[in-house]
Amino acid sequence: MIPPARRLIALCFLGAALTACGTARQEHPASSPASPATGSPAPSRAPVLAPGPGGLTPVFEHGPRTRGKTVAFTFDADMTADQGPRAASGERFDNPGLIRALRELKVPATVFMTGSWAEQYPAEARDLGRDPRFEVANHSWSHYAFTADCYGLPTVDAGRMRADVERAYASLRAAGVPHPMPYFRFPGGCYDQRALRALSGLGVTAVQWDVVSGDAFATDADAVARQVLDGVRPGSVVVLHCTRSAAPTTEQVVRTVVPELRGRGYRFVKVSELIGETGTGR
């Protein structure tokens, strides 16, 4: 159950390098009070997959292939604790231009945010979390790997995996994300049975992808755009990043591929919609 990780290539030995999005606009003030800063996904009506045998955390890779041309763009907001000093010295791990582009193009998206990013950029985390165009989900607190040999990422101990995910939920809420989604993306996309077991009972669905954009450390926006356009099929989940310093072409990629995919008849949706469709049969 690890094939997506094998396709990852550059994605996450950037582990430490990548981070997330950002913006300062607030279109939709929260209509409900923030939840207490607890470490669990909020009870919500967000669709999730049923757990596997023994309560094993379910894994989602793409939506139905036969229910219309939908595609979900996902943006990972990577940041590890040791990058705090780099952010403090001016390195930008956010990408407000990308978020602006998504809003201008009216593209809904799912942001997998690390807890450490939310702590570094709380205003941007809150802004994303309160904008119904986006849904904010969990990408761990530390961005440490949940398996060995994951693109050079440091590894989180098995006994601390669950706590790392819970800490991320607490950080997202503390930043002002009122309803973080019950979706978790493993750092580097690396997982195994032990990791899935460690998160059993949290109620999260692990979200992988079927299209690797290759935007991490890319310098050729056209090449990344081609890879996305070549890979997308109905129900696809595309992994991208919203970190200016480590994924500098992503805004341009989005501005290129969105009109092209719409011209092919695709409709952009959030991961929750694909999971909801999956739950009602393929």
Ligand SMILES: [Zn+2]
């Ligand atoms: Zn990541």
